[in-house]
Amino acid sequence: MRDAYIVQSVRTPGCKQNKGLYNQTRPEELISFIMKSAVERTKNLKPEDLDDVMLGCAFPEGEQGLNLGRIAPKMAGFPDKVSGATVNRFCASGLEAIALASIRVQMGWSEVTMGAGVESMTFVPMGGHTPRPHPVFSRTNPDMYISMGITAENVANRYNVSRADQDKFAADSQAKATRARDNKLFTEIVPTPANKYVKQADGTYKKEQFIVEHDDGIRATTLEGLAKLRPAFAAGGSVTAGNSSQTTDGARPPSSPPRKNARNWGWSPWPDWYPMPPSAANPMKWA
Numbered sequence: 076m077r078d079a080y081i082v083q084s085v086r087t088p089g090c091k092q093n094k095g096l097y098n099q100t101r102p103e104e105l106i107s108f109i110m111k112s113a114v115e116r117t118k119n120l121k122p123e124d125l126d127d128v129m130l131g132c133a134f135p136e137g138e139q140g141l142n143l144g145r146i147a148p149k150m151a152g153f154p155d156k157v158s159g160a161t162v163n164r165f166c167a168s169g170l171e172a173i174a175l176a177s178i179r180v181q182m183g184w185s186e187v188t189m190g191a192g193v194e195s196m197t198f199v200p201m202g203g204h205t206p207r208p209h210p211v212f213s214r215t216n217p218d219m220y221i222s223m224g225i226t227a228e229n230v231a232n233r234y235n236v237s238r239a240d241q242d243k244f245a246a247d248s249q250a251k252a253t254r255a256r257d258n259k260l261f262t263e264i265v266p267t268p269a270n271k272y273v274k275q276a277d278g279t280y281k282k283e284q285f286i287v288e289h290d291d292g293i294r295a296t297t298l299e300g301l302a303k304l305r306p307a308f309a310a311g312g313s314v315t316a317g318n319s320s321q322t323t324d325g326a327r328p329p330s331s332p333p334r335k336n337a338r339n340w341g342w343s344p345w346p347d348w349y350p351m352p353p354s355a356a357n358p359m360k361w362a
């Protein structure tokens with residue numbers, strides 16, 4: 076098996092679902108913009124060098140449906156020969172997309188494949204537009220359909236992670252993000268255009284564009300403020316809007332993993348990509 080390397084990693088800012096700066100920007104626009112940026116920022120890489128695109132998406136329907144893995148590279152201006160597939164492993168979809176991209180290189184099926192991920196939780200909310208669990212199977216296996224919020228509650232109960240510990244972690248995380256933003260450490264962010272539709276005097280809407288430079292969910296946070304929040308998923312629970320991951324709009328083509336001779340292209344490869352055999356646990360017991 077050949078080696079595969081990651082040589083590029085950029086992303087759009089991540090913005091809050093519904094209330095955030097990308098709430099009027101379609102996911103295809105986010106992902107195609109950032110795919111193009113990834114290629115432009117990679118020395119000696121031309122779009123025609125890409126063999127394939129693996130695009131992770133947890134709810135590939137509506138605006139991010141059909142085969143966005145194929146549509147987005149075309150929107151980015153890549154040539155027709157760049158094929159693409161959409162990959163779904165829910166919240167690990169982007170990671171799975173990188174793994175599949177790497178496997179293609181490792182197996183010799185491809186020289187350069189782009190792994191990527193996109194989600195507009197504004198346009199396609201968590202669970203999708205029409206969730207329809209199997210009527211019989213879901214009664215005996217409700218655990219297959221629970222949200223990560225409930226899984227977080229289960230993990231917290233099983234491993235005795237207190238509300239105070241979760242809030243402390245959340246406050247530290249917000250403080251680190253603030254420091255990183257203020258010290259310009261988010262070098263992987265590419266300022267990315269957003270749309271807003273502004274109502275005109277005659278009742279029509281005009282599309283205006285502006286640039287988003289930072290993740291808009293970073294906020295001044297105190298332990299006192301977090302302690303006031305009510306549980307978001309379970310009565311008497313400990314997971315809140317302040318200590319859980321936010322729901323986000325954003326896109327990222329984190330890698331173009333080329334083969335062992337990456338240096339011949341003039342690239343500084345990141346560390347080796349190791350095999351990623353997945354395993355599953357019961358979501359109710361997390362074991």
Ligand SMILES: CC(C)(COP(=O)(O)OP(=O)(O)OC[C@H]1O[C@@H](n2cnc3c(N)ncnc32)[C@H](O)[C@@H]1OP(=O)(O)O)[C@@H](O)C(=O)NCCC(=O)NCCS
Nearest residue numbers: 166223224294296297300301307315316317319320321322
């Ligand atoms: C928990 C959840 C339902 C909250 O959604 P939401 O209501 O849209 O969340 P918001 O960020 O708007 O927060 C709601 C309120 O909580 C409070 N809040 C949130 N973060 C806070 C913080 N750091 N400090 C103080 N208050 C905070 C605010 O009052 C906020 O309202 P405001 O910003 O309008 O004042 C949503 O974030 C969620 O589903 N998260 C889990 C995502 C998930 O499971 N992902 C899968 C991962 S695998």
